[in-house]
Amino acid sequence: MNNTASSRPVDSDSDQASSKRFSDAWFERHIDKALRATPPQSTFTNVFYQIVKRTFRPELIDVENLPDRPCLFVGNHSLFALDGFIVSAMLYKEHGRWLRGLGDRFLWNDKTEDFMVENGGVCGDPRVCAALMEHGSDLMVFPGGAHEATKTEAQKYTLQWKQRYGFVRMAIAHGYPIMPMALVGPDEFYSHLLEGEDLPGSPLGQLLERFGLLDENTREDMLSPVPRGMLGTLLPRPQRCFIQFGTPVETSQYTGKEVTQRQLST
Secondary structure, rough: OOOOOOOOOOOOOHHHHHHHHHHHHHHHHHHHHHHOOOOOOOOOHHHHHHHHHHHHOEEEOOOHHHHOOOOOOOOOHHHHHHHHHHHHHHHHHOOOOEEEEEOOOOHHHOOOOHHHHHHOOOEEHHHHHHHHHHHHEEEEEEEOHHHOOOOOOOOOOOOOOOOOOOOOHHHHHHHOOOOOOEEEHHOOOOOOEEEEHHHOOOOHHHHHHHHOOOOOOOOOOOOOEEEEOOOOOOOOOOOOOOOEEOOEOOHHHHHHOOOOOOHHHH
């Protein structure tokens, strides 16, 4: 789904480690863990919802469009992908729908997996998506992935999904309705002091190179802007958010049929 390709040589140590981490055995275990996870009832979940509610005052629009059966929620990311956390918190606490968010591979390691799965996250891979759809879970995907979450200030509120149709194919294969959603507000959380594309060669970029955090193998399209949030900090500004749900796109009529690229794009 939202897999992040590496620009490093195939035989590098990092790629060997990544290959081992995302082996068939790893996915089998990850899927089992994801299927056994239950909606969280922790203090953290309740506190996080209250923070989201009071800080961003989200308003859900056209909630009546939500199907009364599991579906695939699809949206476009704002900077740092904070929108996904807001949508998840609101739908879970106010409408009882626990969305399983499909996340890029770079997010997953031994230290993050348990916490992320317990709070709804899963690795964005077709095998994981298929297993959860067969299980009848609500899913959420941002096709632009990490690339879209590092877009420039000039690209606010624009789609950066690179014509990725994998989520459509998965929805069709399992007869899942696609629930499009639009978010206004999260792209206002930060202004950009320096765009990621301008980082290499800048004084800050040179400092990162000195510490080994930036080198010739770093994907420049994945470099994050240097943000400025509330009071000049890294905290997001308390900007009100609006989340609107569109008309569900039914896919069951295509299930089991060969679908053309033109049909996917419409």
